[in-house]
Amino acid sequence: MARIELSAGPIEYEDTGGTGTPLVLLHGLVQDGSVWRHVVEELGGDFRCLVPTLPYGSHRVPLKPGAELTPLTMARLIGEFADALDLGDDAVFVENDAGRLQQLAAERPDRVGRMVIAGCEAFDNYPPGAGGKMLDVAARVPGGIALLVRILSVRALRRVPGTGYALMAHRPVPHDLTDRWIAPLRTDPAARQILIHYLRSARKTEMREAADALRSYDRPALVVWGKQDKMLPPEHGRRFAELLPKSRLVELDDCRTLIPLDRPDGLAAAIREFVAST
Numbered sequence: 533m534a535r536i537e538l539s540a541g542p543i544e545y546e547d548t549g550g551t552g553t554p555l556v557l558l559h560g561l562v563q564d565g566s567v568w569r570h571v572v573e574e575l576g577g578d579f580r581c582l583v584p585t586l587p588y589g590s591h592r593v594p595l596k597p598g599a600e601l602t603p604l605t606m607a608r609l610i611g612e613f614a615d616a617l618d619l620g621d622d623a624v625f626v627e628n629d630a631g632r633l634q635q636l637a638a639e640r641p642d643r644v645g646r647m648v649i650a651g652c653e654a655f656d657n658y659p660p661g662a663g664g665k666m667l668d669v670a671a672r673v674p675g676g677i678a679l680l681v682r683i684l685s686v687r688a689l690r691r692v693p694g695t696g697y698a699l700m701a702h703r704p705v706p707h708d709l710t711d712r713w714i715a716p717l718r719t720d721p722a723a724r725q726i727l728i729h730y731l732r733s734a735r736k737t738e739m740r741e742a743a744d745a746l747r748s749y750d751r752p753a754l755v756v757w758g759k760q761d762k763m764l765p766p767e768h769g770r771r772f773a774e775l776l777p778k779s780r781l782v783e784l785d786d787c788r789t790l791i792p793l794d795r796p797d798g799l800a801a802a803i804r805e806f807v808a809s810t
Contacts, residue, residue: 533585538612540605541595545584545613548576553807554619557583557792558610560629561667561727563713564590567628571792574800579807584613588630589677589727590713594720601726602733607635611643621645624807627652628791629700631739638745646810648803650756651791654768658739659731661763663699671731677724681717684710694762700789702760709793746776752810753779756802758787758794780806 533544546565555575557568565583572581585591586609587601595601601609610632614623626648627633634654637644653660659668670676683689684696687707691698697705716723753776757769766783773781782802787794 535593536613536616538609538616540587540599540601540609542593543584543586543609543613544591544593545582546572547583548572548579548581550580552579554580554582554617554623555803556610556614556619556623556625557581558625558627558630558633559583559586559588561588561730562590562717563588563629566709566712567790568792570796571800571803574796575803578804582617582619584610586610587723587726588730589717589723590715591723591726592716594722595726599726600729600733602730603632603735603738604635606730607632607639611636611640614643624648624803626650626803629653629789631658631742634739634742634746637749637751638742641749641751644749644751646752646754646807648754648756648806649769649772650799651758651761651764651769651789653764654739654772655743656736656740657765657768658736659734661699662694663696663763666695668731668734671728677717677728681714681724684714685718697790699763702758702786702788702794705790705793743772743775748777750777752806754782754802754806755779756782756784756791756799758789758791759783759785761788763789 535542559567564585624646628650631653659665670680755769755772773779784795784798791799
């Protein structure tokens, strides 16, 4: 893992290197860059895959003292990451689950030359679905996040239908990934506090505002959605494809929110075709 110093502190990231088109792969809350591992296996030989571990609670490197990230400042941090690596207009930003790429593209369309929205929170579905709302409630109850993490630590409870990661994936999320994602939140109060502040600072209207701004985003865009997504309505993917002036839509079967885990083959193929055609 490489490391880069940004305004909020150090960020770890994977860089496959090479001279191929840069792909910036962005994950969601209580995850890290490992959610992209199968996609990187598919694309790493032909593209330069850059996979930051964003400070969403599963990060292992502490931020600067006093760093408090909101959804909007996280979006700006992603732009800062791309600036620091001197990524040009040919870079393709790909986000799954979260919606910070939408906010970055709305505020800095020149920074996002091409983007892939791969099953993300959007419009009024924010916090997204039952899972997002549960996380939001946990952040507002003293000790709520710590309790939620303790529940997720019990392997037998992780795959109860309709809860946690089980809601987000068509197939069971491997235990090694869940163990990895929740480990910092189990042991590091600072990581829990970063996540709590982020969740509490979210504004209900900010994803709708970002979507409205994206009506004038005139760069190429790809929208990928899971047909069986229970947290992010598939009709939101179709709505995005209609909203973005230069977009196309790919819907994947046997797939929910965590597209990089459920259908890395389909997502990688869609990204490859998108880049080749733009």
